[in-house]
Amino acid sequence: MQQKEPETHGAPLRRFTDPGYVPLCADLAEVRENIDRLDRQIVALLAERGRYVKDAARFKRDAFQVSAPQRQQEVIDKVKALAEEKGAYPEVVEAAYRALIAGFIAREQQDHLGMVPVEAKA
Numbered sequence: 001m002q003q004k005e006p007e008t009h010g011a012p013l014r015r016f017t018d019p020g021y022v023p024l025c026a027d028l029a030e031v032r033e034n035i036d037r038l039d040r041q042i043v044a045l046l047a048e049r050g051r052y053v054k055d056a057a058r059f060k061r062d063a064f065q066v067s068a069p070q071r072q073q074e075v076i077d078k079v080k081a082l083a084e085e086k087g088a089y090p091e092v093v094e095a096a097y098r099a100l101i102a103g104f105i106a107r108e109q110q111d112h113l114g115m116v117p118v119e120a121k122a
Helices: 028-060 064-067 067-086 091-114
Strands: none
Touching: 028 091, 064 091, 067 091
């Protein structure tokens, strides 16, 4: 049997057994439109977060301070708690943030290397 992509405008083929589940969209096309809308917002927020990460490099002395392992763990703990509060999948949020943090640290390390020390005031 040949594999093919799902029909985007067809009726649902499966249903959840959870009686509290409330469908959000009429078809897969509508689901994808909403995911695309959210992706635009997420990328804009990641760009904003990246600008703050870049700015943070100004306050750090060396590569260890850039990586800030204690701060990393604080962020992970915070977003896992937020995931629980907001009804997100905590394991997905944690995995996403671990990848996000690693990427931002790598970028901040590059930014940090390209900086020069501030001259001391007399």
